[in-house]
Amino acid sequence: MAISPNFFNKRVPETTPPRHVVPTPSASTYGASVAPSAPAVVATPVASVAKASAPVVEGGSKLTVGPNIKLKGVEITDCDTLLVEGMVEATMDSRVIQISERGAFKGSAEIDIAEIHGQFDGNLTVREKLTIYATGKVTGKVHYGKLVIEEGGQLTGEIQFGSMSGARSSSMDKSGISLAS
Template structure:
């Protein structure tokens, strides 16, 4: 049959590249504050010119350079590159937006909208930074304290708050 179409891997006795420096097990598992380092996170990169539809699960970090349409996605970190588009519903810890998000976005931590970023739809976030040129269109709600999300039925039937004025007698 001849040769295999796949190159043979190097043998363990002769390393092809120098070994990476050893890291302590505790440092590899978690960074300070209990968070895993970015390089240790399960990352999904949707490259330029690639379109993905459906459900994405178990990705801790999502980098969108192409187009993603997802019904519900939960991740630790979202990054939408210039020219990248995310359509659908997503809940993340932190988001960096240089492309477009069209849908519902919940960010429990920091949301950064870069100069080329466009946010369309409904957004909830704890902290927001918008660079000059960044665009937000739709409903924006800031998350304060440890409040759980309000049910939709309460948003439409919230009682009106009356303003009372105190009068002081003039002398």
Template structure:
């Protein structure tokens, strides 16, 4: 003869009751070495930042990226971008034109880059093309090539190579 397991019988007798209110999930605290960037995915709520992450195996080509507060490139992007923050991961590649406030480059950027406030090129970063910046930080080991000048510099001064000056 078969006997019913009390555990299963009890479960059938207890009706399911959903939680009264959704439980908010706490965001993990950033690690000490993490960059201070917004960790907000685009939720569409007023006052919140929008963030687009192009993953490691993703290729985005031919689209103009707009209404994006932060772009994180882990894969490959060929596009035009006007945004606040762009972060290119070590294996990330961005080709095209970007006008942004803050650029943090650990991977490759090829094209026309205007970093209105800060441009940071980490040791693994490679930047080439027409580059304009408000302030710049280039770590040892980084590579930068092309037409590089601060925003507002006269075109002829930007194109002129630096030569040592002799004092009279």
């Protein structure tokens, strides 16, 4: 039978500090005198540890597909921001998509805001603002609310002003294009 180091109430100093130390008010704070005690160790729920350790992005949930990663044949939903640095072949309905210079997205996307530095190929519906930067290339069927194309950016295919829900309205005939310099 092994004898533990705390046998007969002997305390062995710990070599590593406790993970979460919460200072507790001592009795001397309230005017009483009590022998000093060890700091209280409080178990923190996993959800609050994740919130404390990872900064929360203002947009909420964020999915990053890193460089040299290929994500194929998926449906992305309930994602506030999708950052594409690799290759994604998917359908998505989210809030924001950001495609980096080396990133590529192929498929169908219905989103609020798109920032394209790389390549997009497929059906793209942008409810609010589509921004194509100098290194960006968008091909396919595109519906947009507002459009900004930086000098050098490319847009090819069937292009319509207004989102799919607004496609039936006469607003499709209006020009919503602005060129960035």
